[in-house]
Amino acid sequence: MNTLPDIPLTRLIEYVEEDCPFGDITSEVVIDPQICSAVISARESLVLAGLTEVIRLSEWYGLAASSACSDGLYRQAGDVIVTLTGQAHTILLLERTLLNILGRMSGIATRARKMQDLVSAINPGCRIAATRKTAPGLRLMDKKAAMIGGADPHRFSLSDAVLIKDNHRVLTVVDEAVRRAKAFSAYHRVEAEADTIDEALRIAQAGADIILLDNMTPEQVSQVISLLSENGLREKVLIEVSGGITEDTLASYAALNIDRISLGMLTHTVINADFSLDIMKES
Template sequence: MLIKEVERFIEEDLGYDDVSCTIVPDRPVKAIIFTKEACVIAGIKEAESILCYLGVQAETTLKDGDHVNESDMIFRLKGGAVSILRAERLALNFLGHLSGIATLTRACVDIVRRHSETTRVACTRKTTPGIRKFEKLAVAAGGGDTHRFNLSDSVMIKDNHVKLMGIEAAIDAAKKTSFIRKIEVEVESAEDAVLAAKLGADIIMLDNMQPEAVRETLEILKEKGLRDSVIVEASGGISQENLEDYAKTGVDVISMGSLIHKSRWIDLSLEIIS
């Protein structure tokens, strides 16, 4: 975490006159951060950045992606009482939110692995403004794929691009941007998937297609000799409840906005012990 990011988060939480933490005697204390439920932990580095900035010594043997059980200790802390109280909520917020994302991602990856060793589970750009990179890194900690971090990473031609330009013109324009960027085209039919593949798309996103339609589209691409030339991604309306049906289709990537926006925060706590 960059210093300017830490300072922005601290400024938001402390405000201009911290009247809550400064009422306690500022003496050296020891504390622990522990989890109240089993989870895949994430946010270790973010929490460390916050604690370190406020002068709190933080020790842990864990790394993002590790599985922890209920009551497991995440951090052992030493520092001034005021500093530990100031760091408490920020550190717990990052750990709770990011661990929730990592835990849900791991559960989804496990579902997919029962049917495919190669299909990737990816997130999307449906993220919280200002903390996207942390949320996407939590997906990676859970075993998922981060997809694009921003609009500069690759070219994605979506339905509104097609309405404005048409598939052929949009792909032609995308090819002119840079030779290093992959081109992904969002389609809603097997016909458009074939067209995009023939025009040189690197990735084809099958948007809001039911599992049977995904399977049929893959078969059509195979019949036309196009299947091996493209990465095929299924996206739209995919949740933990219907994920297994998509995993059985043989698609290369399953992207799920729900990995982030439907994840549940993990319950952690900080306790001063001496």
Template sequence: MLIKEIESFIEEDLGYDDVSCTIVPDKPSEAVIFAKENCIIAGIKEAGSIFCYLGIQAETNLKDGDRLKEGDVIFRLKGGAVSILRAERLTLNFLGHLSGIATLTRACMDIVRQNSETTRVACTRKTTPGIRKFEKLAVAAGGGDPHRFNLSDSVMIKDNHIKLMGIEAAIEAAKKTGFTRKIEVEVESADDAVMAAKLGADIIMLDNMKPDAVRETLEILKEKGLRDLVIVEASGGISQANLEGYAKTGVDIISMGSLIHKSRWIDISLEITN
């Protein structure tokens, strides 16, 4: 976490006159942060950065992606009482939110692995403004793929691109952006998937297709000798509830915005011990 990010987060939480934490005597204190439910932990580095900035000694043997049980200690803290109280809500927010994402991602990965040895689960750019990179790293902690971090990572040709210029022109324009960037094309039919593959797309996203349609499209690509030339991704309306059906199709990637925007915060708490 960058210093400017830490300072921005602290400024937001403390405001111009911290009348809550400064009423306590600023004496040396100790505290623990612990999980109040089973989870996959994420946000260890982010919390550690905040503790370091505030001069708090934080000890942990955990790393992002570790599985915790209810009651497990995440951090043991030593520092000034005021600093610990100031760090409390900010660090708990990161740990709770990011662990929720990691926990949901791991649950989805478990479903996929029961049905496919190779299919990967990825998130999308449906993230919270300002903390995208942390949310995507939480997906990675849960065993998922972060997909693109931003619009510069690769070229994604979506439906509105195609409406404006057509698949062929869009792919040709994408190829001119640089040889290191992969080109992904969003399609809604098997015919368009075949066209995109023939035009040189690296990744084909099957948008809002049901599992049967995904399976049929994969078969058509295989029949035409194109299946091994592209990565095929299924996206749109996929959740934990219907994930199994997509995992059984043999698609390479299943992307799910719900990994982030439908994750539930994990209950994590800080308690002063001395």
């Protein structure tokens, strides 16, 4: 999938309903019905993501939402992201959900942009990739945010592509598994994980489209690439590396002749970006 996924409106509504199963009792008790406006602003420098979802959700609940921004842009602390106008009860009802969406998605997008920029400066042909290490129910949101930040989404689900990993290899021989997967369909990419240098060669010889080098050191990855080149196979496969790669070690992998670096940290350890919502009473 190359286009940004559309998060179903029903899913966004579920987020609101989770936060107010029986209404917002505070606002209903202490605030009279009235029209007001509110602004959502950035509190730090960030790559904006989630604005599309915030506007859709606000408008569904009857608010007018306007913005001069768009997802993927850098924003600075103090920048107004979106202005909302409508019933005060509705703005207060949605406040935390809107901020949570913007915060999580922008946090992921900001980190992805930082990691991709670091990699691109060293190896323009290499991209970072998100993984399926997401909280249940948040995968579309997290993958979309990573894509906004410039990351490859990798697989959205187990149905997207064949990826033969360590637990598959316990139950079958990896090169035979690759051949069976290739025979199954010409319309799904086949990727297989290699634990050793020789295993990587066998996977390539079996016709895999992508070789996943998991938990290998940069030196071991370099040896795999040399072996594939010697056998005329390097240009026939994509090389992906993964496994505990951090911001500190990213450059040492990016310097190699590889195609993808998958980073679980993009979605399994999310640091939310900071936003605020401030209501302005109508005169």
